[in-house]
Amino acid sequence: MRTEIASLGEFGLIDHLTKNNDTLQAGTILSIGDDAAVIDQFGRQSVISTDMLVEGIHFDLMYTPLKHLGYKAVAVNLSDICAMMATPTHITLSIALSNKISVEALEEFYEGVYAACEKYGVDLIGGDTTSTKSGFIISVTAIGEVAPDKYVTRSGARPTDLICVSGNLGAAYLGLQLLEREKKIFLENPGIQPDLQQQAYVIGRILKPEPRADITEWLQENEIVPTSMIDVSDGLSSELLHICGNSNVGCTIYEDKIPVHDETKSVADMFGVSVVTCALSGGEDYELLFTIRQEDYEKVVRNNSISVIGYVTGKDEGAVLQTKGGNKHALTAQGWNAFA
Amino acid sequence: MRTEIASLGEFGLIDHLTKNNDTLQAGTILSIGDDAAVIDQFGRQSVISTDMLVEGIHFDLMYTPLKHLGYKAVAVNLSDICAMMATPTHITLSIALSNKISVEALEEFYEGVYAACEKYGVDLIGGDTTSTKSGFIISVTAIGEVAPDKYVTRSGARPTDLICVSGNLGAAYLGLQLLEREKKIFLENPGIQPDLQQQAYVIGRILKPEPRADITEWLQENEIVPTSMIDVSDGLSSELLHICGNSNVGCTIYEDKIPVHDETKSVADMFGVSVVTCALSGGEDYELLFTIRQEDYEKVVRNNSISVIGYVTGKDEGAVLQTKGGNKHALTAQGWNAFA
Numbered sequence: 103m104r105t106e107i108a109s110l111g112e113f114g115l116i117d118h119l120t121k122n123n124d125t126l127q128a129g130t131i132l133s134i135g136d137d138a139a140v141i142d143q144f145g146r147q148s149v150i151s152t153d154m155l156v157e158g159i160h161f162d163l164m165y166t167p168l169k170h171l172g173y174k175a176v177a178v179n180l181s182d183i184c185a186m187m188a189t190p191t192h193i194t195l196s197i198a199l200s201n202k203i204s205v206e207a208l209e210e211f212y213e214g215v216y217a218a219c220e221k222y223g224v225d226l227i228g229g230d231t232t233s234t235k236s237g238f239i240i241s242v243t244a245i246g247e248v249a250p251d252k253y254v255t256r257s258g259a260r261p262t263d264l265i266c267v268s269g270n271l272g273a274a275y276l277g278l279q280l281l282e283r284e285k286k287i288f289l290e291n292p293g294i295q296p297d298l299q300q301q302a303y304v305i306g307r308i309l310k311p312e313p314r315a316d317i318t319e320w321l322q323e324n325e326i327v328p329t330s331m332i333d334v335s336d337g338l339s340s341e342l343l344h345i346c347g348n349s350n351v352g353c354t355i356y357e358d359k360i361p362v363h364d365e366t367k368s369v370a371d372m373f374g375v376s377v378v379t380c381a382l383s384g385g386e387d388y389e390l391l392f393t394i395r396q397e398d399y400e401k402v403v404r405n406n407s408i409s410v411i412g413y414v415t416g417k418d419e420g421a422v423l424q425t426k427g428g429n430k431h432a433l434t435a436q437g438w439n440a441f442a
Numbered sequence: 443m444r445t446e447i448a449s450l451g452e453f454g455l456i457d458h459l460t461k462n463n464d465t466l467q468a469g470t471i472l473s474i475g476d477d478a479a480v481i482d483q484f485g486r487q488s489v490i491s492t493d494m495l496v497e498g499i500h501f502d503l504m505y506t507p508l509k510h511l512g513y514k515a516v517a518v519n520l521s522d523i524c525a526m527m528a529t530p531t532h533i534t535l536s537i538a539l540s541n542k543i544s545v546e547a548l549e550e551f552y553e554g555v556y557a558a559c560e561k562y563g564v565d566l567i568g569g570d571t572t573s574t575k576s577g578f579i580i581s582v583t584a585i586g587e588v589a590p591d592k593y594v595t596r597s598g599a600r601p602t603d604l605i606c607v608s609g610n611l612g613a614a615y616l617g618l619q620l621l622e623r624e625k626k627i628f629l630e631n632p633g634i635q636p637d638l639q640q641q642a643y644v645i646g647r648i649l650k651p652e653p654r655a656d657i658t659e660w661l662q663e664n665e666i667v668p669t670s671m672i673d674v675s676d677g678l679s680s681e682l683l684h685i686c687g688n689s690n691v692g693c694t695i696y697e698d699k700i701p702v703h704d705e706t707k708s709v710a711d712m713f714g715v716s717v718v719t720c721a722l723s724g725g726e727d728y729e730l731l732f733t734i735r736q737e738d739y740e741k742v743v744r745n746n747s748i749s750v751i752g753y754v755t756g757k758d759e760g761a762v763l764q765t766k767g768g769n770k771h772a773l774t775a776q777g778w779n780a781f782a
């Protein structure tokens with residue numbers, strides 16, 4: 103018998119392979135299934151997350167400057183640590199590359215890695231460098247620290263909690279569409295130079311995402327303890343469904359509350375797509391999606407980088423988007439099936 | 443200007459890319475350059491190591507059962523943790539794979555991963571699963587713990603220290619040569635079934651290496667604190683040169699003291715190669731190479747799994763192999779240049 107991996111999808115595959123994963127170490131507080139794992143040894147808690155980026159799947163070297171790629175490889179892992187309300191401290195970096203890549207190109211990649219490490223006060227402490235027959239593969243493991251039991255999972259959302267998201271959504275997806283379009287134009291007419299000045303924001307969002315360590319710090323400073331948290335890597339819908347599934351709740355979000363940048367709206371209009379769809383299903387925004395208790399509402403609205411987009415309901419009510427016109431739609435997980 | 447990666451080699455490349463790696467975290471005790479990194483937070487010390495295995499470079503799916511591959515991917519990382527005299531506790535596992543691999547094949551791979559985790563009491567706490575256009579890539583990060591400042595690096599060897607190695611060497615390299623030969627025969631004559639019964643030991647050594655956690659435990663129980671330690675992944679010569687370089691010392695080892703299994707000797711004879719060369723340059727044995735103070739000699743010889751193969755000298759004397767005939771040869775690092 104042969105079952106194709108594509109038939110399970112990424113999340114299904116992970117569930118399938120890890121369903122019998124026993125815990126042997128007393129120090130394992132939180133294992134597979136959240137943004138990061140939490141381990142406790144001698145009372146201290148470490149938060150650990152890992153991500154792999156594959157050329158041709160997660161990035162295209164034709165339009166991804168290597169310095170940005172290095173920066174992004176670190177940033178997306180730090181984002182997972184932030185999504186646990188933890189502070190990133192260390193990373194390891196393993197790369198496999200073909201002889202297509204020169205030492206100079208690799209130096210650029212590392213410049214980006216070091217730039218991200220410096221910006222977020224993180225140390226690169228180890229790694230592995232090896233070869234592939236083709237393609238460039240990057241694997242980063244990020245380690246962070248959190249005060250005992252102060253980490254925030256995906257499973258603590260309770261009905262009446264408010265749903266918040268940092269920054270704005272949908273830009274990274276549209277930035278990627280622009281880069282893909284320019285690549286196609288370039289391949290057909292190599293003489294044409296792309297002019298992407300007008301779309302610098304959305305392109306920056308796909309090429310150089312930033313983990314929202316500023317948001318977790320602000321929440322800590324203001325003594326707001328989110329009841330659940332996740333980073334937006336696969337799109338708002340998919341992440342909301344993760345929180346609802348893990349917390350055993352439903353949710354209602356309002357279309358007109360979803361934060362979108364003006365440039366994102368313009369580019370969506372240019373492509374003739376709904377900017378809300380981009381926000382719901384686009385992914386790669388690396389914003390933080392979290393829930394808070396109602397009593398923290400007054401505090402949260404003081405931060406202009408945080409939008410309250412809806413509230414948590416009972417499980418039976420499902421995950422719902424309420425449109426501007428007052429219609430209700432069930433949220434569906436487009437997610438991101440790398441094997442499709 | 444374009445510099446080819448092959449011109450630097452693996453170690454040169456890592457040195458080149460990490461020479462400007464600053465440490466920002468006060469908790470970073472030991473960074474890139476040893477078997478693993480050591481980080482200290484609130485008095486506890488964690489040991490962290492990471493390795494990447496690439497299809498076609500590190501393994502050939504034609505003769506590597508997936509269960510063994512999963513086991514080995516974990517084992518080689520635990521070996522790095524053991525080589526710090528630390529106890530492995532957790533791993534993360536990221537894989538990228540093409541649709542060539544079925545869910546059933548992946549289940550076998552995970553069976554091996556879980557078998558290694560169970561044997562060594564380690565928890566799999568996180569990972570990433572994604573796709574590649576071709577090839578199977580595995581990235582494991584291992585985490586261990588060690589009592590404060592009890593980790594052992596490559597840099598503490600002092601003249602007059604004794605050089606010890608666990609188990610025996612050279613078998614894994616010859617096991618690989620056998621598998622490569624059988625593959626060639628099979629490709630030329632698909633009807634011929636290989637009979638490797640007589641070489642089960644050397645083949646087991648390449649397909650299913652074991653980290654020597656038993657040796658580090660025994661050393662701890664017997665209160666022997668090695669002055670330096672490394673695991674033998676690239677061959678005895680290369681590892682000895684790492685210890686000499688990092689410790690700023692020389693060494694003399696005796697050809698007739700290098701431990702070799704009887705079957706390894708037979709297979710070397712069959713291939714018409716020197717078994718000592720296989721031990722010196724073969725690699726993938728995952729034994730522990732370490733130095734002890736002379737006063738621990740009486741204790742160490744009680745363990746049949748440990749051989750004393752030479753002693754540490756001053757830097758000026760270089761790294762030397764003394765043959766059975768009394769000749770002296772400088773040890774050279776064949777190492778393993780994945781980019782050559």
